[in-house]
Amino acid sequence: MYPREILHWINDAEVAASSAQTFDKRCPIDDRVVAQVARGTAEDVRCATAIAASAADAWGRVPPPRRGEILGRAAALLRLKERELGDIVRTETGKPWKNAVAEVGSSADLGLFVRTERAPVGVCAAIMPFNSPLAGIAWKVFPALLCGNAVVAKSHELTPYTAVAFGKLLQEAGLPRGVYSAVRGLGPEVGAPLVEDPHVNLVSFTGSVATGKLIQKTVSSRPVLAKVCLELGGKNPLVVCDDADLALAAEHAVASAFIDAGQRCAAGSRIIVFDRVYDAFRDAMLARTAAVKVGSNPDDDCGPVISRQSFDRVISAIDAAVKRGARLLTGGHAIDALAPGYYIQPAILEHVAPDDELSQTELFGPVTCLYRVASFDEALALANSTPFGLTGAIHTANSHRIEQFITRYRAGLVSINGPTYGAGPHMPFGGVKNSGNGFREPGTEALDVYCEWKTVVVNHDPAKV
Numbered sequence: 001m002y003p004r005e006i007l008h009w010i011n012d013a014e015v016a017a018s019s020a021q022t023f024d025k026r027c028p029i030d031d032r033v034v035a036q037v038a039r040g041t042a043e044d045v046r047c048a049t050a051i052a053a054s055a056a057d058a059w060g061r062v063p064p065p066r067r068g069e070i071l072g073r074a075a076a077l078l079r080l081k082e083r084e085l086g087d088i089v090r091t092e093t094g095k096p097w098k099n100a101v102a103e104v105g106s107s108a109d110l111g112l113f114v115r116t117e118r119a120p121v122g123v124c125a126a127i128m129p130f131n132s133p134l135a136g137i138a139w140k141v142f143p144a145l146l147c148g149n150a151v152v153a154k155s156h157e158l159t160p161y162t163a164v165a166f167g168k169l170l171q172e173a174g175l176p177r178g179v180y181s182a183v184r185g186l187g188p189e190v191g192a193p194l195v196e197d198p199h200v201n202l203v204s205f206t207g208s209v210a211t212g213k214l215i216q217k218t219v220s221s222r223p224v225l226a227k228v229c230l231e232l233g234g235k236n237p238l239v240v241c242d243d244a245d246l247a248l249a250a251e252h253a254v255a256s257a258f259i260d261a262g263q264r265c266a267a268g269s270r271i272i273v274f275d276r277v278y279d280a281f282r283d284a285m286l287a288r289t290a291a292v293k294v295g296s297n298p299d300d301d302c303g304p305v306i307s308r309q310s311f312d313r314v315i316s317a318i319d320a321a322v323k324r325g326a327r328l329l330t331g332g333h334a335i336d337a338l339a340p341g342y343y344i345q346p347a348i349l350e351h352v353a354p355d356d357e358l359s360q361t362e363l364f365g366p367v368t369c370l371y372r373v374a375s376f377d378e379a380l381a382l383a384n385s386t387p388f389g390l391t392g393a394i395h396t397a398n399s400h401r402i403e404q405f406i407t408r409y410r411a412g413l414v415s416i417n418g419p420t421y422g423a424g425p426h427m428p429f430g431g432v433k434n435s436g437n438g439f440r441e442p443g444t445e446a447l448d449v450y451c452e453w454k455t456v457v458v459n460h461d462p463a464k465v
């Protein structure tokens, strides 16, 4: 029976719209008004999404076999109620009875295998940051070419030659002419037209959140859409529990914070330490940091930041945080002996509020902050308290804490008793929240970026309709 009044279905109950208003539902068969439908509001949407958010956590922890059991029962119920549901579909759409019933059957059968093929996307725009110019190109260009695409690469203006050198290497390897090109220039002058270009079917971007969001918006306003893969920034936590190996944790915290002068999306910029071991860990980390060799000689550990502009930005962010009450424990200044190179002495701060700009935004320099927490739950809440979700690490010997961190810290990569970085050619890498839009590179998961799925339906028995 089609009801005369159709309400929201929220939190497993039928509820009226907060507006208390309705609109008519007419049946396409005879133009009759068959029901009054709740006219929802933004407030109703907020209510439903808040309930979904609180339910998602528990549902995500229900073991998959149990989830399958419930969904299997739902599919069986669809079949059982075929007539009732077919009647609803018919009233709503006006479809002939047999088609309405067939729709019920195809809904119940979702999950059956069909034949699918991967097809090249076509032309890929690969837009890259400056921090690892060669790895950045390799991560995008190898899978893109392997999948049969042509690539136009736009690497960062501050690292202008790597992409051209890579082109020469591909030519030497025998790649056909024109399959790979690299355009040089500034972001708004070359990157933007590349994103707008109608030949481009995929924009694969690695860089800052601001540019990533701009690219997403630009692609949305193209006459014809393109696929967009975004790999963006991070504000990655490394949690040191009270049962951690403090020497190992300090070693990994220092490497996470200061390798590549902190210019890494996976840099450990928030070190969250249990109260009970805070002082001992801080001493261990300060001692390790003092041993970091700053310079660009073969055995040095921490090079310069990329530009004078970056240098000024990082120094002034530290100064501003100190003015807001942060305590600078070490570093954070220029190194006279290495001037005019853009070297910054690795910096550690404490007493930085969790909602301070320094805790919430990516600095992309050799700077990290220490936070003191009383419990595991507080550490987890702090770890999750930024708009980013790229990587994170936990140092503990407790398997329960390890499992809880893996499940409840929202990020694309979780590392146990290690550093916050840890990508490899075989590993899918990427983030959630502002750290990315769901794709992963490289690994076999990169095939989902550089290929389109094509579903093929073949009727081998033409006699059968």
Ligand code: NAD
Residues within 6 Å of the ligand: 127, 128, 129, 130, 131, 154, 155, 156, 157, 185, 186, 187, 188, 190, 191, 192, 195, 206, 207, 208, 209, 210, 211, 212, 214, 215, 231, 232, 233, 234, 264, 265, 266, 362, 364, 390, 429, 430, 431, 435
């Ligand atoms: P950026 O956003 O400033 O620049 C990245 C690229 O975008 C450059 O090639 C630039 O020329 C181009 N660009 C700028 N404006 C553009 C526009 N309007 N349209 C198209 N292209 C434009 O980033 P950056 O400073 O080079 O790199 C640092 C950022 O990259 C950090 O946020 C870091 O976390 C992120 N990153 C992320 C990953 C990852 O895998 N998630 C890896 C490395 C770096």
